[in-house]
Every structure is written in C-alpha cells, then in structure tokens.
Amino acid sequence: MPLRVRLTLWYGTALALILIIFSTVLYVITARSLRDAVDQSLEETAAVAVRSLEERGFLPLIDETELMSQFPELARIDKFFQIFSPSGTITIRSPNVKQHEMPLSRQALEVASSGHTLFESAKYPKEPPLRLISVPIIYRGSLLYIVQVGTTMDSVEQTLNRLLLVLLVSMPVALAVSLVGGWFMAGRALRPVDAITLAAQRIAGGDLTQRLTAPASADEIGRLTNTFNDMIDRLETSFRQIRQFSSDASHELRTPLTVMRGETELALRRPRETDDYKIVLESNLEEIDRMTRIVDELLFLSRADMGEVKMEHLPVQLDLLIEDVHRQASLLGQERDIQVVLSATTSAVVLGDELRLRELFLNLLDNAVKYSRPSGTVDIALTIYQGQARVSVTDHGIGIAQEDQPQIFDRFYRTDIARAHTKKGTGLGLAICAWIAESHRGEIEVQSQVGEGSTFIVTLPLASASA
Amino acid sequence: MRILVIEDETKVGCFIKRALEEESYAVDLCEDGAKGLQMAFATNYDLLIVDLMLPSLPGLDVLKGVRQAKIQTPILILTAQSQVDQRVKGLDAGADDYLTKPFAIDELLARIRALLRRGATEGSGVLQIDDLILNPATREVTRDGQRIDLTSKEYALLEYLMRHTGRVLTRPMISEHVWNQDFDTFTNVIDVYVNYLRNKIDRGRSKKLIHTIRGSGYMLKAD
Numbered sequence: 001m002p003l004r005v006r007l008t009l010w011y012g013t014a015l016a017l018i019l020i021i022f023s024t025v026l027y028v029i030t031a032r033s034l035r036d037a038v039d040q041s042l043e044e045t046a047a048v049a050v051r052s053l054e055e056r057g058f059l060p061l062i063d064e065t066e067l068m069s070q071f072p073e074l075a076r077i078d079k080f081f082q083i084f085s086p087s088g089t090i091t092i093r094s095p096n097v098k099q100h101e102m103p104l105s106r107q108a109l110e111v112a113s114s115g116h117t118l119f120e121s122a123k124y125p126k127e128p129p130l131r132l133i134s135v136p137i138i139y140r141g142s143l144l145y146i147v148q149v150g151t152t153m154d155s156v157e158q159t160l161n162r163l164l165l166v167l168l169v170s171m172p173v174a175l176a177v178s179l180v181g182g183w184f185m186a187g188r189a190l191r192p193v194d195a196i197t198l199a200a201q202r203i204a205g206g207d208l209t210q211r212l213t214a215p216a217s218a219d220e221i222g223r224l225t226n227t228f229n230d231m232i233d234r235l236e237t238s239f240r241q242i243r244q245f246s247s248d249a250s251h252e253l254r255t256p257l258t259v260m261r262g263e264t265e266l267a268l269r270r271p272r273e274t275d276d277y278k279i280v281l282e283s284n285l286e287e288i289d290r291m292t293r294i295v296d297e298l299l300f301l302s303r304a305d306m307g308e309v310k311m312e313h314l315p316v317q318l319d320l321l322i323e324d325v326h327r328q329a330s331l332l333g334q335e336r337d338i339q340v341v342l343s344a345t346t347s348a349v350v351l352g353d354e355l356r357l358r359e360l361f362l363n364l365l366d367n368a369v370k371y372s373r374p375s376g377t378v379d380i381a382l383t384i385y386q387g388q389a390r391v392s393v394t395d396h397g398i399g400i401a402q403e404d405q406p407q408i409f410d411r412f413y414r415t416d417i418a419r420a421h422t423k424k425g426t427g428l429g430l431a432i433c434a435w436i437a438e439s440h441r442g443e444i445e446v447q448s449q450v451g452e453g454s455t456f457i458v459t460l461p462l463a464s465a466s467a
Numbered sequence: 468m469r470i471l472v473i474e475d476e477t478k479v480g481c482f483i484k485r486a487l488e489e490e491s492y493a494v495d496l497c498e499d500g501a502k503g504l505q506m507a508f509a510t511n512y513d514l515l516i517v518d519l520m521l522p523s524l525p526g527l528d529v530l531k532g533v534r535q536a537k538i539q540t541p542i543l544i545l546t547a548q549s550q551v552d553q554r555v556k557g558l559d560a561g562a563d564d565y566l567t568k569p570f571a572i573d574e575l576l577a578r579i580r581a582l583l584r585r586g587a588t589e590g591s592g593v594l595q596i597d598d599l600i601l602n603p604a605t606r607e608v609t610r611d612g613q614r615i616d617l618t619s620k621e622y623a624l625l626e627y628l629m630r631h632t633g634r635v636l637t638r639p640m641i642s643e644h645v646w647n648q649d650f651d652t653f654t655n656v657i658d659v660y661v662n663y664l665r666n667k668i669d670r671g672r673s674k675k676l677i678h679t680i681r682g683s684g685y686m687l688k689a690d
Contacts, residue, residue, distance in 0.1 A: 247548055251520070254547040255476055258569035262482040265572040269489070283478065 003193075007186040012179045019175060023167040030163055034156045035131070039119055042133040045079055046117075046149045050135055053083075053145065084146040086113070091145070104134065104146060112136035112146045121153070128154035192221040196228060208236040248412035252294050252427060256287035290426070297428040301411065304435050311439055312353040315463050318389050319345050322382045325358060329365035329378070337375045340365065344381040348389040349463040352440045360436040363429050364393040364456050371397035371454070388442075389460045396453040405446055409434040433458075468583055468626060469493040469510070469644045473503035473529060474518040474545065479568075483516065486572050487579070491606070491623040493647040500524030504532045511643055512540050514582055519546040519557060527560050534561035541582035545570070580604060583630075594629040597689040599668065599676055601629050615667050620645070624660050625668070628677070628687040637684040661685055 081094035111118040122130045132150040368378040379394040412427040437444040448454035474480035497503040500521035519526035544557040547568040584592040594601040598611045
C-alpha cells in the first residue's frame, strides 16, 4: 500500500476516534446538565410549594383557584403539581394534569414515608417523557402530605435529539473534508520523496552527474536531500578515481605491449642480422620485466585494498633495519657514484612488519639515488621526534614541483620529469610506500624545492608508546 | 615524404622511426610536446604522428596549436587510452585519424599511406605519369610495364616528385620532404640522387620525364 494511502488512513482513523470520543462526551455532558437543570428547577418549585404549605399551617387546600393563587409559578405551562395524602391518594392537583391519572408510584410512596425526596422519570403512551420530584412534608414526626412537581422532558429531549443529529451529520462531513485535505497534504509532503526516487533511479542508471535540487528548508526532506547529494558526490568521486585508476593501469600496461609488438613486428618484416634479433629480444625482456613489476605491484595494492595483505605486528629494531637498508642503498649508489650517508641514528623500536618496512625505506632510498645528480649525496636519518620515530631520506636532485607534491603518492601518478627521467618506473612505488606507512599507523610526507632536492619523512609510532 | 613523430616513450618512438625509414619516409622524432609543436611550425611536414600523453604539452594541445596556426598537415594520433571520448576529443581537435596502442605496424603504415593520399590525388593511391607508375602500397615502380628497382632514398625522391607533377620543386623543398632534420642542405646530394633517378627512369627512352629547371630546381612532367 502506498505511503500516501497509509498516511491518510492513519490520519483518518485517528481523527474519527477523536471525533467519536468528543461527540460522545459532548452528548453525555449536555444531556446530564440539561437534566440537572430540570431537576433543579423542579426542586426549587417543590421547595416553594412546601414553604407556602408550611405558612398556611399545613391546612388542606380547598380548590384549584386557591391553589393557583397560592402558587403563581404553577401558571407556567411546563410544570404541574399534585399533593398526595400519606396513603397516596390525590388531595389536589394543578389543572394541567386533568386529562391523565398520574398516581403516586410505589417507590415514591416508600421513599416519602422514610422522609426522603425522590426524583423519577415516567413515561406514558403518546406523551412526552416526564420528570417528577416527590417531596414528603413531615410535621412532628408524621407524614402529612407528599408534594409532587412534574414537568415534561419534551424540550430537553428535543435539544438532545437535535444535538445528536448535528453530531451525526457533521462528524462524517468533517472526517471526509479532513481526509481529502490529508490526502493532499500527504501528497505534498511526499512529492520531494518522489523526486528523490526519480533521481535515484536515474543515478542507478549510471548517470552520476545527477543531483537533487535542494529545497530551501532545513526540514527532514531538506536533510535527506543534502545527505543524498553528499552520498552521490562521494560515489562520483570514487567512481572517477576507479575509472582514472583503471585507465592509468591500462595505459601503463599498453605501453610495454606496444613496444613489444612494434619491435617484434618490425624485426619480422624482413630478414635481419642475428644481432638485431638479439636487441629486440633483450628489449622485449625489459618490457616483460616492467609488466611483471606493474602487475605484481597492482596485485599487491589491490590485495592491500581488500585487506588481504598479512602484516606482522612484531617489535622491530628500527635503527638496525635502517643501518642494513643504508648498506644496501650504498651499493645501489656506487653504480652512479652517489654517496648514501647515514647522518643520524638512535635506538628505536616500532611494532610492525620488518619486511614491509625494509621495502618502504629501500624504495625511498632507491628513488633518492635515481633522482640525484651524478656524484651527489643522499642522506638518511633516524631520530625521535615528538615521541615518534622519524626517518628522513633527503636527496639533492631535481626536486618536485609544488603543484605535483600532493599527488605523488597517488597510484600511477608520475610527474612529467619523472616520466622522462626513469623510463622503468611503474608509478606505483610511492603509493606502496604510503600504504606501508599508513598500515603501521604512521605517516609519510614530502618536502621539496625544484632544483634543490626532496626530503621524504616517515613517522612511525614507537612500540613503547603503542603497547 | 617527411613525417614528424611526437612520442615520449623512447622505445615506441624509435621503432616507429625505424619502421617508417624502412618505408623510405624521412622521419624526425621528438619526445616533448612543446618542442614538437615548434618543429611542426618550423618545417613543412607531410604528416604528424602525435601521442596524446606527452610531457610539457599534452598531445591535444599540440593538435590545437598546429590547427590554430592554419597548418593543414594530416595528423595521426596515437593513444594508449581506448576510451571513446579521448579519441573523439582528438579527432575534434583536428586529428585526421587515430591508432590505439598497441597497434600493428602494417596498420600504422596503411593509415599513413591513406592520410598522405588524401592530400594528393584521388583513387587507390597508385601514382602515374605517362607510362611511369608508382604504387605506394607495394613500393613497386614500373615504366612501360618494366620493373624499376630503386633504393630507399631514390624511391622517396621519386614519390615526392610524382605527388607534385607539373610543379617546380626547389632543392630546399625536396630536402625538406625527402630528408630529415639531420640532412645538411649545403651539399649536392639532391643533384646526385636526381641523377641516379634519371639513369634508372629516363635513360635510353625518347621521352624524358625529369626536367631540370635552371636556377630553381626540378620538375616531373610528361612533355
């Protein structure tokens, strides 16, 4: 069932219940207060009658004329008056009850005998209902008379019937009007939801550039719209990243394929010298190495993304590791006449995976050596800074432009210079470095000036601090 | 036919250059976008081959720069991206054709022939003047049905002459289209090669096709 129908039904049911309760209470209270008013008026009239009988010394009244002159309020048409002897026989009565015999009821007689006043309702055929009060007059302990005053309930009943009619007619009308109103209001309130649904369908269809037009209000729908738009923003960003990534990956893999295919085809176009074939095969081998490295690193990164790379969490003596890495890098540097200097070291223990950390620092040193000018120097230093182990690798090479710095840890990001400088790079090394640093709850950052060199700084939490 | 290749992957550029040279094209190779654009401005190339991903100036901007300078040279773009929008952008920016890496050398050569043909004559691409016929696809040259064997440079020179029959071709024009940037224009190499061609094409025939225009250069015509 659509939400709109359900909302309207709930609303209608609640309103109907409220109307029924309200009407019932209104009817009951009105009926009671009208009857109470009748009873009070009867009681007052009876009291006046009793008082005037007392003034007359309880002498029996002779005739109706006397009665009427004694009780002028009896001239009012809506009340009648009867006086009974203690045995229940009528001694006198007002003229407006002539046409009916209205004997004192048994109950009235009994209650009067015990000296109490009684209200009762009576109904005669073809007559409006009556309301009666019977008051005993007791003089020196004995019952002298019973005064009975009565009135028709005609107007009360009519008022109540009219009220009931009004309530019965107006209640469904009010209910219908408010159901229609509720239906429209629910529709209005739900219209933005429909808009969101439509937009979501378009977005599910693949169009991530779609946005919801945000309503000006800060209500629930406004918040939902904003949340929704934020979500699409993030989706779009990550889709773009994925697309960029796969496009970069395919580009990086296509280049070695192009080289291999082109060189091989060229070699096969006509007979060549043996040395020419050798050159092609050697070149192909280089490209195969390059592709292998790209595929390995891509696999590593995607497994890292999936959380499938196992990481040790063992204490690692960082200073020993750095010394070892420094020895290895010195050998790398010798080939290009570059000195690798361990300029500072201190005892430090971090929790982590020794192999991965070794890879991280070797990668940084390898880069530093690659981008150094011939016969330059590369510094590596281990210090404790603000309670964390801090390893910095500094080269005095070509440096990295300010605008490239935020992106160098992105996958496949290579500056134009890097692309021209090291043809063998995969563009994934620093991305892996960043991942290793982050998975040790550490950080990696770069400081660089074009033409002066770069410093890569890795900070790692110390084992004692984290344990 | 002189071709400029702007490609930053050294190995890719090198094998393209070698393949084209084996087909008798004169080839200049450039690894940088901005420098490539300067070269395209400086020399009247017959064809440009541009990689879309280049350092210093993206291939798309090279394309736009060339077209803004009202240079109508056919341009073939190379791209490692297989996405349609990249190719559409390249074609809209003024490229005439594209190839996606990795590509077959035969296809590259066929597309180059097609692009060069588009500028000159219509038809299948076979060039003919009088009874001299040159087929760029097979690189076969015949005169009066007889096969003529030419060296690579001789072939290139003849192809250039045949694509511009009836027009005076100066020595600088010939050097610019048949030799690459390493060629020293102050030698008589052009005259030497024209003589080689004459020996193979006109010698012993009553009708001479290669004419010397004194003080200017050479012309290929039927009468």
